[in-house]
Amino acid sequence: MNVAVPVFRRSRTSKVVDRLMRGVLWAIALTFVAVLILFVGAILKQGWPVLNLGFLTKMPETLDAGGGIKPQIFNSIYLVVLSLGISLPVGLGAGIYMAAYAGQGRALRFLRLCIETLAATPSIVLALFGMIVFVQAMGWSFSIRSGALTLALLNIPVITRVTEVSLLAVPRELKEASYGLGATKLQTILKVALPYAATGILTGLVLTAGRAFGESAILVFTAGTNASAQFPDFRLTVPGETLSVHLWYVTSDGTLPDAREIAAGTAAVMILVLLTLNLLVRLVDRAIRRRTR
Amino acid sequence: MLTPTLPETKPIKLSVRDMAFSYGPKKILDGLSLDIHAERVTAIIGPSGCGKSTFLKCFNRIHEVAADVNVGGDIQIDGVDIYRGGIDVVDLRRRVGMVFQKPNPFPKSIYENVAFGPRLFGVKDRATLDGIVEDALRKAALWDEVKDRLKESASGMSGGQQQRLCIARALAVNPEVLLMDEPCSALDPIATSKIEDLIGELKESLTIVIVTHNMQQAARVSDYTAFFWLGKLVEMDLTERIFTTPRVQMTEDYITGRFG
Numbered sequence: 001m002n003v004a005v006p007v008f009r010r011s012r013t014s015k016v017v018d019r020l021m022r023g024v025l026w027a028i029a030l031t032f033v034a035v036l037i038l039f040v041g042a043i044l045k046q047g048w049p050v051l052n053l054g055f056l057t058k059m060p061e062t063l064d065a066g067g068g069i070k071p072q073i074f075n076s077i078y079l080v081v082l083s084l085g086i087s088l089p090v091g092l093g094a095g096i097y098m099a100a101y102a103g104q105g106r107a108l109r110f111l112r113l114c115i116e117t118l119a120a121t122p123s124i125v126l127a128l129f130g131m132i133v134f135v136q137a138m139g140w141s142f143s144i145r146s147g148a149l150t151l152a153l154l155n156i157p158v159i160t161r162v163t164e165v166s167l168l169a170v171p172r173e174l175k176e177a178s179y180g181l182g183a184t185k186l187q188t189i190l191k192v193a194l195p196y197a198a199t200g201i202l203t204g205l206v207l208t209a210g211r212a213f214g215e216s217a218i219l220v221f222t223a224g225t226n227a228s229a230q231f232p233d234f235r236l237t238v239p240g241e242t243l244s245v246h247l248w249y250v251t252s253d254g255t256l257p258d259a260r261e262i263a264a265g266t267a268a269v270m271i272l273v274l275l276t277l278n279l280l281v282r283l284v285d286r287a288i289r290r291r292t293r
Numbered sequence: 294m295l296t297p298t299l300p301e302t303k304p305i306k307l308s309v310r311d312m313a314f315s316y317g318p319k320k321i322l323d324g325l326s327l328d329i330h331a332e333r334v335t336a337i338i339g340p341s342g343c344g345k346s347t348f349l350k351c352f353n354r355i356h357e358v359a360a361d362v363n364v365g366g367d368i369q370i371d372g373v374d375i376y377r378g379g380i381d382v383v384d385l386r387r388r389v390g391m392v393f394q395k396p397n398p399f400p401k402s403i404y405e406n407v408a409f410g411p412r413l414f415g416v417k418d419r420a421t422l423d424g425i426v427e428d429a430l431r432k433a434a435l436w437d438e439v440k441d442r443l444k445e446s447a448s449g450m451s452g453g454q455q456q457r458l459c460i461a462r463a464l465a466v467n468p469e470v471l472l473m474d475e476p477c478s479a480l481d482p483i484a485t486s487k488i489e490d491l492i493g494e495l496k497e498s499l500t501i502v503i504v505t506h507n508m509q510q511a512a513r514v515s516d517y518t519a520f521f522w523l524g525k526l527v528e529m530d531l532t533e534r535i536f537t538t539p540r541v542q543m544t545e546d547y548i549t550g551r552f553g
Binding site for chain 2: 172
C-alpha cells in the first residue's frame with residue numbers, strides 16, 4: 001500500500017516571522033540599554049564637576065555652599081551593613097525552613113503568600129510602621145537602630161524568597177547522592193544545597209543591598225535627616241542621614257545655595273557605589289562558579 | 294518456587310518477604326518475596342514502569358526523602374528488618390550505597406567528592422582521608438586516570454569517569470551492599486564495559502543489586518536475575534537459567550524481545 005508522503009517544507013512566513021521577532025527583540029533590548037546609558041550618563045555628567053576629594057571627605061554645611069557628604073556615605077554603608085546583618089540570618093533561616101522543612105501544605109502556601117505580600121509592601125508603609133513602633137513606641141527616636149531595623153523589614157522577605165527559590169532549584173540528584181551516602185538533612189543542606197544555591201542567594205543579596213542603599217522613604221521616617229557631627233559615629237542611638245535621604249533633603253529644603261550641585265554629586269556617588277557593588281559581585285560570583293562547577 | 298535451586302555457599306544478605314509498596318493511593322509493588330545473596334550480583338530486569346527502581350530504593354529508604362510512601366512486608370539486611378528493626382536510617386544508607394542512573398557528582402573537586410562521605414562520619418585527619426580517597430578511587434578503577442588532578446572539578450570528567458567517581462564516592466564509606474540503578478544507561482559502550490568489568494571486581498567483597506534495561510548486560514554481569522512485571526516478581530533464578538531455560542513463558546517472551 002502506497003501512502004503519499006507529504007513534502008515537509010518550512011513555510012515562508014514562519015521564517016519571516018522568526019527574523020522579524022529577532023529584530024523586534026533586538027530593538028527592545030537596544031532601546032533599553034540606550035535609555036540606561038543616557039540616564040547614567042546624565043547623572044555622572046552633572047555630578048562629575050562636583051566630585052572631588054573635598055566633597056567626599058568634608059562634613060556637610062547647613063547654610064553655606066561647599067559642604068561635603070562624608071557622614072552620609074558612612075551612614076549609607078553602615079545602615080546597609082547593619083540591616084543586612086539582621087535580615088541575612090533571619091531571611092536565610094526562613095528560606096531554608098520553607099524550602100526544606102515546612103510541609104507542603106496549606107500553611108506553607110499561606111506563609112509564602114504573607115512573605116510575598118510583605119515583599120511587595122510599599123516602603124512608605126514600612127516607613128510609617130517603623131516610625132510608630134521603633135521611633136515612637138520604643139522611644140528610640142530618629143536613630144540608626146530604628147532605621148536599621150525598619151530597613152531589615154524591607155530586606156527579610158526578599159532574602160527569604162531568594163533563599164527558598166535558590167534551594168528549590170538544587171537538582172534532586174545531588175540531594176539524593178548526599179542522602180545516599182548517609183548524610184542527614186542538615187548535612188545535606190549545609191554541605192550540598194547551600195553551596196550550590198550560593199550564587200543565587202548572593203545575587204539576591206546584592207539586589208537587596210542595592211535597594212537598601214537607595215532606600216529613602218523608610219529612612220526619612222526612622223533614621224532622620226540629620227547626620228552626626230562626629231566621624232565616624234558608630235553609635236546606634238544617633239540619627240543617621242544617608243545619601244539618598246540627603247539627596248532628597250537638600251533639594252526639598254532649599255536653604256543651601258549649592259543644593260543642586262550637592263544633589264548632583266550625591267546622585268553620582270550613589271550610582272558609582274552601586275556600579276562598583278554589582279561589578280564586585282560579578283567577580284565573586286565568577287570565582288565561586290569556577291571553583292564549584 | 295521462585296527461588297533458585299542450585300546450592301548456594303554465600304549467605305543471604307538481603308531478604309524480602311511479602312513486600313508491598315505504595316505511593317499515596319497508587320500501589321507500585323505487591324507481594325514480592327526474594328533473597329539476595331552476599332557477594333553476588335543480582336540483576337533486576339523488566340519493562341519500564343514495572344517497579345524495578347522503586348524496589349531498589351527500598352533497600353536504602355532513599356525514596357523517603359522525596360515523598361510519603363508506604364512499605365509493607367519485611368525487608369531484612371543480615372536478618373534485621375530495615376523498616377522496623379530499630380535501624381538508624383543514616384547508618385543503613387552508609388551500609389547500603391547507591392549509584393544512580395545519571396552520574397551525579399557534586400559540583401566539587403574529584404577529591405572532595407570521594408571525601409564527602411567519610412567527612413560526614415567525622416573523618417578529619419588529612420592522611421586518613423587521603424588514604425580512603427586513593428583506596429576508593431583504585432577500587433573504582435579510576436585512580437590512574439585522576440591521580441594527578443584530584444583538585445580539579447568533577448564536572449570536567451567524561452560521563453563514564455563521572456559514574457566511576459560516583460561509585461568511588463559510594464565505596465568510600467565502606468558499604469556492604471551497592472545498589473545500581475541503570476548505572477550505564479547514560480554511557481557509551483566503552484564506558485559501559487568499564488563499569489561492567491568493575492562490577493565483576495567489586496562483587497568479591499560486596500553484594501550488588503543492579504537494575505538494568507539491557508538484557509545483555511544482565512546476562513554479562515549478574516549471577517542471579519529477577520524478572521519484574523507490573524509490580525510483581527515473575528521469576529527469579531540463576532542468570533544462566535533465566536536466559537536459557539526460564540520456567541515462565543512470560544520471562545522467555547520478554548528476554549527474547551517479544552514484548553516489553
